[in-house]
Amino acid sequence: MTWAPVPPGSGFGIGNLPYGVFVPPGGRARVGVRIGDHVLDLRAALGEEEFARASLNEFLARGREFWTATRRRIVGLLTDPEQRDRLVDVLYPVSDVVLRLPIEVADYVDFYASERHATNLGAILRPDSAALLPNWKHLPVGYHGRAGTVVVSGTPVTRPCGQRRSAAGAAPVFGPSQRLDVEVEVGFVVGTPSALGRPVPVEDFERHVFGICLLNDWSARDIQAWEYQPLGPFLGKSFATSISPWIVPLDALTAARVPGPPQDPEPLPYLRDSQPWGLDLRLEFALNGHIVSRPPYAQMYWTPAQLLSHLTCNGASLRTGDLFASGTVSGPVPEEYGSLIEITWNGAHPVRLPDGGTRIFLADGDVVTLRGTAPGPGGATIDLGAVTGRVGPAGVHPR
Incomplete structure (x- = not known):
């Protein structure tokens, strides 16, 4: 179970965690994952520089092992109650952010x-x-x-x-x-x-x-x-x-x-x-x-x-x-x-x-x-x- 606020029946539960690029109020574009009706700022949560970018491409280039390990880390953060106080301020309502094109399309x-x-x-x-x-x-x-x-x-x-x-x-x-x-x-x-x-x-x-x-x-x-x-x-x-x-x-x-x-x-x-x-x-x-x-x-x-x-x-x-x-x-x-x-x-x-x-x-x-x-x-x-x-x-x- 996650400590994040996920409405009953939501299709954006802990088993999903899709990635996107968003702009928070007064901020700059960065990478996040959706949990319930919120977006978690991955640069703030994980500290990796590729999540401070305006596209997913730098993260995607890291490959399958890194993708799977990152997902495991995110699940760990969102299911550990001790992380709530640290992350609650970088969990933004979807309705408050602007969603951008998530990737720089190559072909x-x-x-x-x-x-x-x-x-x-x-x-x-x-x-x-x-x-x-x-x-x-x-x-x-x-x-x-x-x-x-x-x-x-x-x-x-x-x-x-x-x-x-x-x-x-x-x-x-x-x-x-x-x-x-x-x-x-x-x-x-x-x-x-x-x-x-x-x-x-x-x-x-x-x-x-x-x-x-x-x-x-x-x-x-x-x-x-x-x-x-x-x-x-x-x-x-x-x-x-x-x-x-x-x-x-x-x-x-x-x-x-x-x-x-x-x-x-x-x-x-x-x-x-x-x-x-x-x-x-x-x-x-x-x-x-x-x-x-x-x-x-x-x-x-x-x-x-x-x-x-x-x-x-x-x-x-x-x-x-x-x-x-x-x-x-x-x-x-x-x-x-x-x-x-x-x-x-x-x-x-x-x-x-x-x-x-x-x-x-x-x-x-x-x-x-x-x-x-x-x-x-x-x-x-x-x-x-x-x-x-x-x-x-x-x-x-x-x-």
């Missing part, structure tokens, strides 16, 4: 790991062809995103502009996206780097990946549809990617680990994983406070260990602060789909909101909130926090 890669999502999009966009392309069950499909536009929860999202074409054969036009979408995803944060030219095997996943966050890969479907052939996503994705302010360490997710689904055909040897790196994460997508869907992450076809192995199989190196994402999480029924293009089936079934309005895609002023939980030790719940963004109108068009 950002997004995958396409849900068989249901890939099947749905194939059926929507290629109704006269096989839903899954021939390569999909042989390798994790992905694309390189833009690290500089990864933003923390609460950052407004400006509606992107770009080229779009309304119908086959029509001339393209330039202007604001009319089909702005959400993608419910999970992000994985790399701590320990790897050498250029040396692939990371699936069994080394825990050595390199520190933890997870919630992620919204905002998508302009009309811009994407016109530009993606033949090289894939570009401006339809690169304008903003939102992540939650709390990075939940893998050490907190032991009880959430489950086997991944059967994979047929059997993956090539470098993708074969004997460890159960599926994760039983329960996600939620709300639009203007109304819950639209609850995607189940446990059904994802490709595991994060396989994603990391494929990401580096050509010798690409990892850097501290690398972020790779799962791709849209979708289950077998519309109430579990992770994007509006699926939920509305490209406009055939608009979402009905409690105020009487409907949505096919996002309107200016809409607020999107993603939340998530996972099973914790002893039947507890691990709260993954939330990632929120409000859609703002398009900016000035170039001439």
Whole structure:
């Protein structure tokens, strides 16, 4: 039991302890862990200089043994009543602090790991062809995103502009996206780097990946549809990617680990994983406070260990602060789909909101909130926090 004030039923108990970067009243940004509805200042609590920084990167670079030892020290402090008087003044209410982007993002890669999502999009966009392309069950499909536009929860999202074409054969036009979408995803944060030219095997996943966050890969479907052939996503994705302010360490997710689904055909040897790196994460997508869907992450076809192995199989190196994402999480029924293009089936079934309005895609002023939980030790719940963004109108068009 912890001496820190943790409300009954909180998902931020002693079994969670996610890391973030915060600014206390009148202070400077530094690293903390969340316990209940408070943030513990780790520089003050532990004395390590890497916790006085405005990102987690210096801490992440220390590696797995240091991460685990630090977590053990934090648990010890928060469960020792004799530490209360020393630490109570560096335990800040979450409501009193400003939360910052927790990492300096080195590289950002997004995958396409849900068989249901890939099947749905194939059926929507290629109704006269096989839903899954021939390569999909042989390798994790992905694309390189833009690290500089990864933003923390609460950052407004400006509606992107770009080229779009309304119908086959029509001339393209330039202007604001009319089909702005959400993608419910999970992000994985790399701590320990790897050498250029040396692939990371699936069994080394825990050595390199520190933890997870919630992620919204905002998508302009009309811009994407016109530009993606033949090289894939570009401006339809690169304008903003939102992540939650709390990075939940893998050490907190032991009880959430489950086997991944059967994979047929059997993956090539470098993708074969004997460890159960599926994760039983329960996600939620709300639009203007109304819950639209609850995607189940446990059904994802490709595991994060396989994603990391494929990401580096050509010798690409990892850097501290690398972020790779799962791709849209979708289950077998519309109430579990992770994007509006699926939920509305490209406009055939608009979402009905409690105020009487409907949505096919996002309107200016809409607020999107993603939340998530996972099973914790002893039947507890691990709260993954939330990632929120409000859609703002398009900016000035170039001439």
